[in-house]
Amino acid sequence: MLYIICNSPKNIIFVIYEYLTEVNLIMAKAKGKIVINTEMCKGCEVCVVACPQKCISIGDKLNLKGYAYAIQDATNCVGCAACGIVCPDGAITVYQSKE
Numbered sequence: 001m002l003y004i005i006c007n008s009p010k011n012i013i014f015v016i017y018e019y020l021t022e023v024n025l026i027m028a029k030a031k032g033k034i035v036i037n038t039e040m041c042k043g044c045e046v047c048v049v050a051c052p053q054k055c056i057s058i059g060d061k062l063n064l065k066g067y068a069y070a071i072q073d074a075t076n077c078v079g080c081a082a083c084g085i086v087c088p089d090g091a092i093t094v095y096q097s098k099e
């Protein structure tokens with residue numbers, strides 16, 4: 001937790017920097033996992049673009065509706081939930097644990 005009285009623009013910039021550093025440290029220690037409901041996925045790639053860790057891609061296999069669906073192909077997920085939030089079909093469930 002950070003308490004600083006912002007009495008100058010320099011202090012405000014410092015507070016923002018410290019806040020972002022703290023958030024980055026928290027996210028760096030977080031471990032995430034996603035579960036994609038492949039039958040709900042239509043392969044729109046919105047989650048692929050949204051993932052800051054670049055750990056989702058569209059695979060080769062098709063679901064029963066004929067869509068190539070999203071897969072998590074890396075283990076560096078931090079559980080930020082960006083993919084789950086942007087998925088228009090609610091096909092992604094995100095789990096996060098702190099190390």
Ligand code: SF4
Pocket residue numbers: 032033034050051052053054055056072076077078079080081082083084094
């Ligand atoms: S939870 Fe975040 S890091 Fe993990 S796959 Fe989704 S967007 Fe990527």
Ligand code: SF4
Pocket residue numbers: 036040041042043044045046047048069070086087088089090091092
């Ligand atoms: S955003 Fe949802 S529907 Fe689109 S590819 Fe990702 S999981 Fe599939």
